[in-house]
Amino acid sequence: MSSLWRRRRKSGKSKEINSGSELTIPTHFRCPISLELMKDPVSLATGVTYDRESIDMWHDTGNTTCPVTNQVLGNSDQIPNHELRKMIQDWCVDNKSHGVERIPTPRVPLSSYQVTEVCSKIAAASRGRHDIKCRELLTKINNWAKESHRNKQCLVKNGIGAALAEAFARFSTEKYTNLLKEIMSALTWSFPLGEKGISDLKSVVSLHCMARFLKGDDLSSRRDTIFVLKEVVISSGDDDHELVEIEGIEETLFQVMKVPICPRATQACLVVIRHMMMVSQEKVTMRFVKLGLVDLVLEILVDGSKSVCEKSLVVLDVICRSGEGKESARRNALMVPILVKKILRVSDVTTELCVSSLWKVCLGGNGEGGLVEAVGVGGFQKLLLVLQLGCGEQTKEKATDLLKSMNVYKKKVECFDSSFRFNYISRPN
Template identity: 50%
Template sequence: MIFSWRRRKEGGAGKKKLSRLNSCKELKIPSHFLCPISLDLMKDPVTLCTGISYDRENIEKWIEAGNSMCPVTNQPLRNFDLIPNHAIRKMIQDWCVDNKNYGIERVPTPRIPIDSSQVSEICSRLMVEAQQGNENKCMELVGRVRILAKESERNKKCIVECGTGSVFAACFEMFSNVSVGICEELLKDLLSALTWMFPIGEEGTSKLGSSTSLRCMARFLKGEDLSAKQNAVIVMKELLSYDQSCANVLTEIQDLAESLFQMVKVPICPSATKASLKVIYCMVSYTSSENNNKIVAKFVNMGLVSLVLEILVDCEKSITEKALAVLDSFCNFQEGKQKAYEHGLTMALIAKKVMRVSEMATECSISILWKLCKGGNENSVIEALELGAFQKILVVLQVGCGEKTKEKATELLKLMNLYKDRVDCFDGSTFKYLKKSY
C-alpha cells in the first residue's frame, strides 16, 4: 500500500524538510504494519485467536457488528480475546521514528482499556463521597470518568454498561439540594457526562426526573453558560424519551417555558435547538389537561407558533421534523390554530413540506393541514388548493402512508373536492387519477 505523506511548511526549517519530502514523495509502509480491515497504519495492534493482528478499534467494531469469523482467514472465532501485540507495535513505533523526516508522527503507546471492575470501583467511591457531601473528591472522580471516556469508544461503552449513568444521576440529585452556586462546577460536569450515558436505568431515571433535579437543570437554562444550557436541555430531552411523566413536573417550573422559548429563538447549536423543540413538544403533548391548557397558552402568548413557522422557512431535516411536530401539537388547541391562521406563511410552508423532507415530516404536514382545514374554514381549504396541496396529498396516498395519515389525507381530498370550482388555477384533470370519487 502506498501513502503520500505531506509536511507543513514552517519557516526555514520547514522549507528544507519540504525539499526532502519532494525528493521522495511516496513512502511505502510495510504491509504487516497495516490493519487488514482499514488498510491504515495500526495504532493499537491486537491479535485474535486465529493469529491475525488487527487495529483494536477496527476489530472491535467488526465483532460488535455481530461477526464471529476472522476477517482474513474466515475461520470461526473460538473466543473474542484481543491480545495486545507489543512486538509489532514496537516495530511500528521504531519505523515511525526512523521516518520522522518524512512527516510521520510516532504512534503513541496505547492505554490499556478499562474493565467493569475499575468502573464499578470509581462508582462506589463516588457514591460514598457524594453521601458525605465531599464536592472536591466527587469532582475528581467525575473528571476521572470523563477522561477515561475520551480515551476510546470502548471505554465509553464500558462506562455506560456498568450503570455509571444511574450513579451520576443520584449524585446530581444529591447536590441539586445544595445551592447551585456552591457546587456549580460539579453539577455542570455531571450534566455534561449524562448527555451520553443514556439509558440510565429505572432508578437513575427516577433520580434525574425528580423535581429537585429538574429545577436545577431549569436554573442552568436561565444562566449565561452556553455549554451548561446545552447540556441541561439535552439531558431533559433524553430523560423525556424514557419517562414522559416528567413533562408534568416541567410545566410547573417557573420561567422554564421562557427559557425554552429563548433557546429556540436564539439558537446555541442545532443539537440544543432540536432538544428544546422536543422538550416543548413533550410538555404540550404529555401533560395533564389542566397543565396542558396553561402551558399552551403561555407558549402561544410568547409567539412560539410564529417562531416555529419562521424556523420552517429554512432549516435542516431533523429540525424541520421537530418543528412540524411542535406545530402539529399546538394545532390541537384553538389558541394554536388561531395563531396559525393569522400567520400569512402557514399554508404555504406546510404545503411545501409535504413530500419534500421525510416520511415523518409528511405525516405531520398532512395532520396540520387536516386540523386547519376541517371545521368549515373554507379560506384555508381554498388556499391549500391554490398551493397544489391536493396533488401532493394524492401522491402521498398513491405512494403509501400510515393508516392515520391515510384517513386524514382521504378526508382532506373529500373536503377540497367541494371547493375545486372556486379555484381558477386548479387542474381538474387530476381527478381522473382517483380510484374512487371524493
C-alpha cells in the same frame, strides 16, 4: 468477507507514507482491516493481529467472527502484541527522515473493575457532599473518555451515567453550580442511565437545577442541559408530570428556542416541548400558544433541516389538537403555505404531519379561509399526488376529506406554484 472489510481494504490501498520518494509500509505492520500502520496491535484467539481501534469497531457493529479467518470467536479477548508493537516503533524511528513519526506506547484500556471502583467512589463522595473529591473523580472520568472510544464505551456500559446522575441530584444547589455544570457535560455522553439514573434526574431538585441552567447565560451549559433533558423525557414516557409542574418552564424552553444555540439543541427542545404537551395537553399547550410558539415553530419550518422540520411539525400537530392552538395557527399567514410547501418535499413523515395539521386547521369551525388559501397555493394538486403515490390509511382519509372540501373552490381560486417562497406574505407582528 463483509462489506465493512471491503470498504476498509479499498480505502487503505493507497495509504503510503511519502517524503520525496514513496515509502511502503511493511505488510505485516498493516492492520488487516484498515490496511494502515498499526498503533496498538492486539491478537485474537485465532492468532491474527489487528489494530485495537479497528477490531473494536468490527465488534461494535455486531460481528462475532475473526475478519481474516471468518471463525466464530468464543470470546472477544484481545492480547497486546508487544513484540510486534516494538518492531513497528523501531521501524518508525529508522524512517524518521522520511517523515514517519514514532507511534506512542498505547495506554492500557480501561477495565470494568476500574469503572465500578470509580462509580463507588463517586457515590460515596456525593453522599458525603465532598465536592472537591467528586471533581477530582470527574476529571479522571473525562480523561479516560478522551483517551479512546473504547474507554468511553466501557464507562457507559459499567454504569457511570447512573453514578453521575446520583451525584447531580445530591449536589443540586446553587452552592455547587460549577461542579453541577461539569457533571451535566459528562452526562451528555453517558446515556443510557438505567432506571435509577433517570429517577435521580427526574427528582424535583434535579429538574429545578436544570431549569436554572436553561435560564442562564452559559450557552454550553444550556446546550448540555437541553440534551440531557431530552434523553430524560424520552426515557420517562408520556405519563411523567414532574417537569410540567416547574413554574415558568414553558417560558424558559420558549426562550431556548427563540435564541437558538445550535440545530441539535433546537431539536432537543422541540422533543421536550412535545413531551410536556402530551403529558398535560390543554393546560401546557395554552401556555405555549400564548407565548407565541405557533409563530416561532413556523419561522423555524421555513428553512429547517429534515430533522428539525419533522420535530417542528410534530409539535405543531399536537398544538392543533386544541381549539386555542388551531385558532392561533389560523391567524398566522405562514401556516397554510408552509404546510402545503412541505408536502412531498422533505420526507414521508413530514408529509403525513402536514396533511394532519392541514386537516385540523382547514376543516371544521372557521376553517373555510384555510381551504381557499390551500387551494390557491397548490394544495389540491399536492394532495392528489399524495394519494397517487401512496400513504398511510389515516393520511389517506384526511387527504380525501380535504380534497372533497377543496373541490368547491378549485375553479374559483387562482393557483400559484407550490414551490414559491413566502416573501409576499405579511408575517405576524
